[in-house]
Amino acid sequence: MADERETGLVLDPKYDASGLVTAVATHADSGEVLMVAHMNADALAATLATGEATFWSRSRARLWKKGETSGHVLKVRELRVDCDQDAIWMRVDPMGPACHTGEPSCFYRVVRDGRLERV
Amino acid sequence: MADERETGLVLDPKYDASGLVTAVATHADSGEVLMVAHMNADALAATLATGEATFWSRSRARLWKKGETSGHVLKVRELRVDCDQDAIWMRVDPMGPACHTGEPSCFYRVVRDGRLERV
Numbered sequence: 001m002a003d004e005r006e007t008g009l010v011l012d013p014k015y016d017a018s019g020l021v022t023a024v025a026t027h028a029d030s031g032e033v034l035m036v037a038h039m040n041a042d043a044l045a046a047t048l049a050t051g052e053a054t055f056w057s058r059s060r061a062r063l064w065k066k067g068e069t070s071g072h073v074l075k076v077r078e079l080r081v082d083c084d085q086d087a088i089w090m091r092v093d094p095m096g097p098a099c100h101t102g103e104p105s106c107f108y109r110v111v112r113d114g115r116l117e118r119v
Numbered sequence: 120m121a122d123e124r125e126t127g128l129v130l131d132p133k134y135d136a137s138g139l140v141t142a143v144a145t146h147a148d149s150g151e152v153l154m155v156a157h158m159n160a161d162a163l164a165a166t167l168a169t170g171e172a173t174f175w176s177r178s179r180a181r182l183w184k185k186g187e188t189s190g191h192v193l194k195v196r197e198l199r200v201d202c203d204q205d206a207i208w209m210r211v212d213p214m215g216p217a218c219h220t221g222e223p224s225c226f227y228r229v230v231r232d233g234r235l236e237r238v
Contacts, residue, residue, distance in 0.1 A: 080228060099202055107208045110198065111130055111199065116130055
């Protein structure tokens with residue numbers, strides 16, 4: 001039912017073989033991409049229920065609310081799905097740095113002439 | 120070498136078991152997320168060489184320059200990597216609708232009260 005998934009108004013995520021969709025968080029004001037991670041059905045449900053971005057940690061194999069220890073949660077202002085419903089876009093208000101390195105965004109390096117430069 | 124990958128200035132993408140990284144394209148001016156897809160090493164190299172976003176099509180199992188038939192290419196203004204180098208963020212100037220449905224962005228539906236609404 002690809003057509004219904006693309007044109008319909010039913011939330012019906014297309015999880016991959018591991019039960020995951022890709023989730024992108026951008027700063028609701030600046031539009032900066034803060035982080036990219038994954039959600040399973042439970043993570044998406046928790047995100048929608050709490051309004052705070054929750055992911056599936058593949059390395060730890062458990063639900064992971066962003067900021068659960070640091071307090072740097074991502075408050076979800078808006079959540080969208082893409083055409084084939086295998087990706088989520090959240091516009092968020094971050095309560096602190098989104099990256100575990102302390103950077104505001106995980107995308108703190110740009111590629112120029114094949115090398116990385118800090119932005 | 121997680122530390123070097125996170126803090127260093129060498130482009131060293133961490134491809135998954137399928138040889139892919141996630142690639143997010145946002146509108147360089149508005150910050151709107153246009154699409155999420157995947158790149159292998161050849162797609163990333165082609166993107167960097169041509170300045171036009173090129174992906175790996177998992178469904179067709181081949182390199183796929185966005186807009187190769189429609190002309191709706193994504194001109195890459197800036198390309199970033201995230202902390203662990205398993206995701207790419209491109210700020211692009213789209214030469215037409217990014218979505219194959221004709222919508223400017225693939226993310227044309229928002230989740231509200233468990234249902235989808237067109238934005």
